[in-house]
Amino acid sequence: MMTGAVRAFFISGFDWNGATGRATVVVGLVTVALITLAGPPISAALDGRLSPAQVMFVLSALVCVQVYGTMVRRLHDAGRSGWWILLAIIPYGPILLTLALLALPSHADGGQRHAPTLARRIGFVLACGLALVMLSRGFWTSHLIVSDSMEPTLIEGDYVSAATLTGAPGRGDVVLYTYDAPGDPTQIMRVIALAGETVSVADGGLAIDGTPVAMADGRETLPDGTSHAILPATPVAEALAPAEAEVPEDHVFVLADNRDRDGTLANPQLLATRMVPISRTRAEVTRVVLSSDDWRSGVLPWISAMRWPRVGRPVR
Structure with missing residues (x-):
C-alpha cells in the first residue's frame, strides 16, 4: 500500500485529472517534514554557503507540483472540486486544508478520472512557475x-x-x-x-x-x-x-x-x-x-x- 502511495505522490502527482487516497497525502506530509529536517544539516555540510531556508526552498521545488497535484487529486477522491485548494492562500488555510484532506472520506465516484479543464491546466502551469521560483532561491x-x-x-x-x-x-x-x-x-x-x-x-x-x-x-x-x-x-x-x-x-x-x-x-x-x-x-x-x-x-x-x-x- 505504501509503495503505491509513494508512486502516487512522486509520479502520479503530475496528473491533476485523477484521484488519490489519504495515504498519498501522508506521503506528501512525510516528504515535507523530511525536507524541513534536512535543511540545517545540508546547510552545515555546505559550510553555510546556502542557508537552511535556501536548502529547503530548493528541495521543496522538486516536489512542488506533486504537493499541489496531490491536494487536487485528493479533493477529487472526496468528491470535492479542486477549487478548494485556494484555501491554501489564506491565513491558517494550509493547516485546515491538510486536516480536511486527511479526514474526508472517499466518495463513491471519487476515483473516476476528470476531464481536463482550463483551470487545472492553469493551476499546473502556476505550480511549475512556483517551483522554478523556489529553485532559484539557491542563487x-x-x-x-x-x-x-x-x-x-x-x-x-x-x-x-x-x-x-x-x-x-x-x-x-x-x-x-x-x-x-x-x-x-x-x-x-x-x-x-x-x-x-x-x-x-x-x-x-x-x-x-x-x-x-x-x-x-x-x-x-x-x-x-x-x-x-x-x-x-x-x-x-x-x-x-x-x-x-x-x-x-x-x-x-x-x-x-x-x-x-x-x-x-x-x-x-x-x-x-x-x-x-x-x-x-x-x-x-x-x-x-x-x-x-x-x-x-x-x-x-x-x-x-x-x-x-x-x-x-x-x-x-
Missing part, C-alpha cells in the same frame, strides 16, 4: 532589516534580496555574513578593506594602507574610488589613541554605514571584531524588494505602510 536569499545600523543605505523595514556569493566579496559590497558558525544570526555590513590591507583609526578618521578615506557631503570615498552614502560618526570630545590592524588572509574588514551605531571609529579597539572570514560571507545585497514603515503588526498594516518609492531600489 539568492532575502533579509529583513530590523535596525538602523545600515542607514542611510538601508532603513528599518526594508526587505532586501541578496545574491549568493561563490567567491570573495568586493570592496564596497554590502554583505550578509555570520560571525562564527553557519547557524549564528545573520549580520549585514559593508566591505571596506580587503585581505592584506592595513586599517587604521586616528581622531575618528579611517585610513587604508595609510591613505585617508575621504568623506564629504555624507559620502565616503575609499582609496580605489568606490563611493557610498554614510551617516558620519559624532565627533568625540577627547582624543583617542590611534589603532591599526592588518586584515588577515581570507578575511575582509566591514563597517556599518551608520557609523554612530557601528561604534568602531569611536572605539578603535573594536577593529579586530570587524575582521570577517570570507567563508562566513553568505551573499551580496543587491536590491530593496519591499519596504514598509510597519513590519511588526501583520500583513494589512505592512501593506498599508508600504514605502513604494523604495521598492525595487538597487543597493549601492
Whole structure:
C-alpha cells in the first residue's frame, strides 16, 4: 500500500485529472517534514554557503507540483472540486486544508478520472512557475532589516534580496555574513578593506594602507574610488589613541554605514571584531524588494505602510 502511495505522490502527482487516497497525502506530509529536517544539516555540510531556508526552498521545488497535484487529486477522491485548494492562500488555510484532506472520506465516484479543464491546466502551469521560483532561491536569499545600523543605505523595514556569493566579496559590497558558525544570526555590513590591507583609526578618521578615506557631503570615498552614502560618526570630545590592524588572509574588514551605531571609529579597539572570514560571507545585497514603515503588526498594516518609492531600489 505504501509503495503505491509513494508512486502516487512522486509520479502520479503530475496528473491533476485523477484521484488519490489519504495515504498519498501522508506521503506528501512525510516528504515535507523530511525536507524541513534536512535543511540545517545540508546547510552545515555546505559550510553555510546556502542557508537552511535556501536548502529547503530548493528541495521543496522538486516536489512542488506533486504537493499541489496531490491536494487536487485528493479533493477529487472526496468528491470535492479542486477549487478548494485556494484555501491554501489564506491565513491558517494550509493547516485546515491538510486536516480536511486527511479526514474526508472517499466518495463513491471519487476515483473516476476528470476531464481536463482550463483551470487545472492553469493551476499546473502556476505550480511549475512556483517551483522554478523556489529553485532559484539557491542563487539568492532575502533579509529583513530590523535596525538602523545600515542607514542611510538601508532603513528599518526594508526587505532586501541578496545574491549568493561563490567567491570573495568586493570592496564596497554590502554583505550578509555570520560571525562564527553557519547557524549564528545573520549580520549585514559593508566591505571596506580587503585581505592584506592595513586599517587604521586616528581622531575618528579611517585610513587604508595609510591613505585617508575621504568623506564629504555624507559620502565616503575609499582609496580605489568606490563611493557610498554614510551617516558620519559624532565627533568625540577627547582624543583617542590611534589603532591599526592588518586584515588577515581570507578575511575582509566591514563597517556599518551608520557609523554612530557601528561604534568602531569611536572605539578603535573594536577593529579586530570587524575582521570577517570570507567563508562566513553568505551573499551580496543587491536590491530593496519591499519596504514598509510597519513590519511588526501583520500583513494589512505592512501593506498599508508600504514605502513604494523604495521598492525595487538597487543597493549601492
